[in-house]
Amino acid sequence: MSFKKVSNQIMLITYADSMGKNLKELEEILTTQVKGAIGGLHILPFFPSSADRGFAPMTYREVDPAFGDWEDIERLASKYYLMYDYMINHVSAHSPEYLDYLEKKDESEYRDFFIRFQDFWENGYPTQEQLEKIYKRKAGGPSVKAEFADGSSELIWSTFSSEQIDLDCSQPKVKEFIRKNLEFLAKHGAALIRLDAFGYATKKPGTSCFFLEPEVWDLLKETQDMMAPYGIKALPEIHETYFTQLKLDARGYDVYDFALPLLVLQALYFGDAIYLKNWMKICPKHQFTTLDTHDGIGVMDTYHLIPDDEIDRTLERLYEISSVTKGISTKSSHTYFDAYQVNCSYFSALDEDENVYLLARAIQFFTPGIPMVYYMGMLAGVNDLELLKKTGGGRDINRRYYTKEQAEEACRQPVVQKLLRMMELRNTHPAFDGELRILDSDPYTLSVCWSKEQEWAQLDADLRTKEWKIVYTEQGKEKAFA
Secondary structure, three states: OOOOOOOOOOEEEEOOOOEOOOHHHHHHHHHHHHHHHOOEEEEOOOOOEOOHHHOOEOOOOOOOOOOOOHHHHHHHHOOOEEEEEEOOOEEEOOOHHHHHHHHHHHHOOOOOOEOEHHHHOOOOOOOHHHHHHOOOOOOOOOEEEEEOOOOOEEEEEOOOOOOEEEEOOOOHHHHHHHHHHHHHHHOOOEEEEEEOOHHHOOOOOOOOOOOOOOHHHHHHHHHHHHHHHHOOEEEEOOOOOHHHHHHHHHOOOOEEEOOHHHHHHHHHHHOOOHHHHHHHHHOOOOEEEOOOOOOOEEOHHHEOOEOHHHHHHHHHHHHHHOHHHHHHOEOOOOOOOOOOEEOOOHHHHOOOOHHHHHHHHHHHHHOOOEEEEEHHHHOOOOOOHHHHHHHOOHHHHHOOOEOHHHHHHHHOOHHHHHHHHHHHHHHHOHHHHOEEEEOOOOOOEEEEEEEEOOEEEEEEEEOOOOEEEEEEEEOOEEEEOO
């Protein structure tokens, strides 16, 4: 079976059980309802996991039986280019490696996998000054108490939940563990590997323990070199200022555009194209653009791209539209704003205005890079208040479970039908493989044109009135998107 390679076509982001209960139902929906609207598929972690909806992997060698098997995955890989997640920073607290360590402690073959506070810090624990420097993602600091079979206990590094145990990526045995896992995924249909939580994988006492240079570049090169024989690229997942993405781009790595979501909201809320146009001019060209993901709408990612008071004003406007959002948004120690990531569906963030929402997607599709569309966004999904109430997890407001029938019904909505047609145009028009021009216009207007040889496609939008149009050529004849 031959697997698809990455192409300049839209990638859908979805869980294995978000549109239908398993991979077979997902494939059926994609085949019958979505058709030419996507060329790629990011299936969020489909491995056996103990927490965080897949992001606490127990192994990469299996597909969670609730979703299907490798045959289902590889069949999808023959139709779409696939991206898999690799949680380079951590493994599950129920992984065989960590359980063996808890059982055997110093006698475990995995004793060097994990970061023991007693070895990492000079006095076995960080000073207050050292603790304050660390990029923390949970209250109380980045640790969990390991309870060993011999009755002893000690602190082990854990950046995220207690079910996610950090790995010491500087250790040779861990590097070999990474290599074997990446090679396995490469042989089972992956076209791209998303390095989840990559920024947290390098650590040194007295630092932020986040994206440490030059160590981070050594780790990224080693990881990319492991996949190079298979023609697979790494996509490091890093939420930081755009300077980090520019550094990655300068070294030839593909990057995420996590800045675009808030930039588009700011532009549409206030009829202001200045910051958005500036970003479209300076952003990396080899990037994957987003408006929505399973994590939420990034805030820190726009630091220095939008003035601080404009970021605050944008967040306040969003909280006016979706009042529940303010109290459930994700926090972090390394942000200057009210939220690190805002938990809200993008359609809800735009007050469920179908015209404005389609304009937002048009802006994304005309921005340099390969667009990624989250399944909630593709289906124009609104905030799932019932799931939020049921689980209490803020991010679940944007993680609705659609049955196969519900997904099919959502696809029949006029707004979704028009979005799917726009996605197909973005996938098939030759101009998007060409050059972008950002046309001169006033501060309230966005006019951008892609062209290749005799073919072109142009978006014109008045951000005050929200009137917009896409005009393009087809074999030299001018047409209007409708």
